[in-house]
Amino acid sequence: MMASFGSSPQFGVQFISEFRIVLLGNKGAGKTSLANMILCRETSSPKSTAQCTRIRGVAAGRLVTLVDSPGWWKNFLLHETPEFQKQELVLSVAYCQPGPHAVLLVIRVDASYTDKNKRAAQQHMELLGKDVWKHTVVVFTYGDRLQDQAVEQHVSSEGETFLWWLVGKCGNRYHILNIDRYNGTQVKELLEMIEDMVAGNGGSWFKMDQKCLCDVKDIRRVAEEKAEKSRKMVQEHRNLHEGQDCSLSNIRIVLLGFRRSGKSSVRNNIFGRENINLKRTSQCVKTQSEVAGKVITVLDTPGWWKTLEARDTAELDKQEILRSTCLCPPGPHALLLTLRLDMKFRNEEMKSLEEHVGLLGEQAWNHTILLFTHGDLLCDLTVEQYIEGEGNDLKLLAAKCRNRYHVLNNKNLLDGGQVTELFKKVEEMVAENQGRYYEMHPRTLKEVRRKWRLMEKKSKMKVKAKHRRTISSVKGAGQYLTELSLVLLGYGEAGKTSASNTILGATDFGIKRTSRCVKKKGYVEGRLLIVIDTPGWWKRLPIEETPQFTKQEILQSVFLTPPGPVSFLLVIRLDSSFQEEEKRAVKDHLNLFGDTVWDRTMVLFTCGDWLGDRSIELYIESEGEALKWILEQCGNRFHILSNKHQRSSTQVSELLTKIEEMLAENKACHSGMWDLKQKTERNLENIQSNERGIQRQTDDVDSDDDDVFTTDVQYNII
Known part of the structure; x- marks a missing residue:
């Protein structure tokens, strides 16, 4: 339905009978709470928005259509955001045809804002095109947290005016709202500001480049078709092993993955526990309990930095990864390789992951299942659509795991079905491997154990020696200095x-x-x-x-x-x-x-x-x-x-x-x-002398060039 316009004697601007508004912003900025507050909707604690959601209602006596979009991670630049989330941002415009009157860039006023946050916001906003800024208003949420401080004073002191830069891009349009409780005056003022902006834009709303919009729709459609073929292929492969007896009374699992990929949350999910003890795993943690009538053993391992090569990972972490398979004898049935659905998977991640899993030998891939965490972010999207959309690296990784993958929603511990389905996939993989579990090569296993025992022995000797030195040292031997x-x-x-x-x-x-x-x-x-x-x-x-x-x-x-x-x-x-x-x-x-x-x-x-x-x-x-x-x-x-x-x-x-x-x-x-x-001064003089020499050579070259140029000009004149 298209909005109608008329004159408004009170404001001297075009009167909009129905507003179309798109909300954009980083995760945690308060977009969903803002949407609920504008439409005066009473809701429970808002969930993270996984896909664009269109809401209609009445605000300040006007019909309003709001499109809430998925948020990006505040510190992630555009190339770090998954493809399906970027597509959703572009498609947000399609949810309010013929186009939104306003795009609201939502920012928490009580949180710090850095140059990287600013660049992330700019890059994600400009997915809609450079003209988006002409139709954008910055909305600062949680305004009550400022107490008596003016928003202008707060923003000026925040992050070297990075926020003011964004406000400037929006033609200095900004509004502050307290989203914890409804305030009709604040909402009315916001709608009036949008009316002023529309009038300033000649009465037009935001019109996105239709080719860009069609391209995204085509990419999404092709990905859906390929994903459906992939899903059917995987299901057919699973059906081949359906009749095989692969039931296990006990299942041994090792969790592998990047730091913050959700391994510890997966462990809690498997055992139906609340999200406790979610500190970084510095050593292998073994947990054993009965789940769904089976004895389940889970080894959680230290993670590595997402894009670093294995050579950059501390030796202790690499040793812990190797030891993990020895701590659930005779060996794990499955290696669960955890990946986050809300992060981009690129070539750097692929290389890092291959090298770290490769520590266990090439045969490790025969026993590996990809385990996607943060499954709630997929919403109506299938995991196959996500894999297709992310590109060749993720598809190659899935192929290395023989297209074995599973999705877990770590926020829904009550859904026991997702865990029992995971166990079923593990059993199918074991059957496919003729009942074999992962076993490290005996020579490698022997070397790992020998190296670990030697390290422990030497380190304990050093601890004892250090303790003896501490006892024998004279207390207060240090000279106290002011x-x-x-x-x-x-x-x-x-x-x-x-x-x-x-x-x-x-x-x-x-x-x-x-x-x-x-x-x-x-x-x-x-x-x-x-x-x-x-x-x-x-x-x-x-x-x-x-x-x-x-x-x-x-x-x-x-x-x-x-x-x-x-x-x-x-x-x-x-x-x-x-x-x-x-x-x-x-x-x-x-x-x-x-x-x-x-x-x-x-x-x-x-x-x-x-x-x-x-x-x-x-x-x-x-x-x-x-x-x-x-x-x-x-x-x-x-x-x-x-x-x-x-x-x-x-x-x-x-x-x-x-x-x-x-x-x-x-x-x-x-x-x-x-x-x-003296030594420092001599080295400093040498460096400065070398610098002056290089500068003189550069000046001489420049001078020679000038002479050549001058000679050429004079010759031509003659």
Whole structure:
């Protein structure tokens, strides 16, 4: 039904008898609550919108058609959003033909907003075309959370005006609403603002490029046809094994997958438990219980980072994945490979996944079922449509698993049918494998067990030795200092900036990448702390490939705290591997300060919560000789920091005590500082001299080019 227009003497604009509105925004912005509030609908707690939903009702005496659309993850750029969700955003316009009068970009006013959030919003909005901004109003939700603060004041202070940039794109149109309770005045003002906008657009509504809309519809239609063929093929394959006796009285399962893919939620779902203990799995967790008349054993394993190669995963995590199959003897019937339906699956994820599953050997794929989590997001879409829509990488993965897959809705623990159907698929796979379960090659199994026992033995010996040193050390041997100056060094993304914030107990350093030295001060336990954060180098690249500017900044850190820093903290992430290339990069960058730098350097391990119940000594043993060499250079001085627990003063207090003990061992606070500064100054002069030489050569080339050009011009004139 098309809206009718007429004159409105009160506002001097065109009067819209029926509004058509599309709601867009990131997950958790409050789109569904806003829709309910506008139409004064009483509902229970709103669920996540999986597909476009059209709602009709009356608001402020006007007929209103609202289209609620799926939200994108706030920190995910467009290429990280699944295809079916992007298609739904485009199709939202088709739900209110001939087109919406307004697109409402919904943003929570009480949540932080970064540059990445802004870029994500821009990219998802512009799926509808660049002209969408002419028809968009920014709606800030949860306005009551601001209390007495004006929205303009809040937005100006939020995220370096990223929000104002979005408001500016919308012609400075914005409205603030309290969606917790109905407010007729706020709704009436919003509709009036939309009327003004429509009048400003010459009375027209948003008209999307019809070719783009038709293309998306065609893609969706083709995907549906292919998906239906795939579904029938899979069902026919299952029917072939239907008559086989494959019932199992006990089922052994190993869960594998990326971090945050939902493995722990799957474990709770299988056993019908509430979503408790959903912390990151740092070690294999074995759970056994009777479900649907069967004894079910589930091994949950540590996840890996989604796009990282296996070589970047910490050795401890890889060892845990290998051990998992040994912890449910004689071997698991199924490896459940968990994937989230609400995240894009790309070539990087495919490569990472193949390498990590490949740790178990190529035969592992014969026993693997793809397990899709967050099944509630599919809504009316079939899993086959999702697989078809995501492209070749996901289809290739499904083929590697012989098109064995299952969908779980982890939010619906009462649906026991989805779990029993999963068990049925496991039994069918076992029958297809002639009753065989997964078995690691005996030689590989023997090596895994030998390596693990050796690591445990050596790490326990080191723990005992450390305990003896602690007891024999003189209490209070450290020299208490009223002022400490610290320089943090390390590769990019090691956690230097977060560690700096944790040490000072504040967020003075922000969260952005450090491109220049940043110095901050603060009082911690009666001491004046001067902390210098430095630019990071590339983790595995040789020093020759570090930009000269970065090396200059690193060296300049020594001269920012006269007479010089009392300690260098070498920051290393615990949750990633440390290999020979990292060792060389660390060695060469620290040697810029001279050999004496190691005497006042301590290794600061970040991501301390990743360890779980495991000892740091076990981690060091598992990583091997490269990390041991670095620690030996630092006199085996190290400390663990969890940047997730910045309010924990104990970990910072212990760090300062260790630094004072190190200084006591070195006899004097500034012992050897003169040599270190001399070496640093010489290297800094060399780098600057090289830079000037390169600049002169560039200038000479430019000058020669100018001469040639001038000569050519003069010749032509002659």
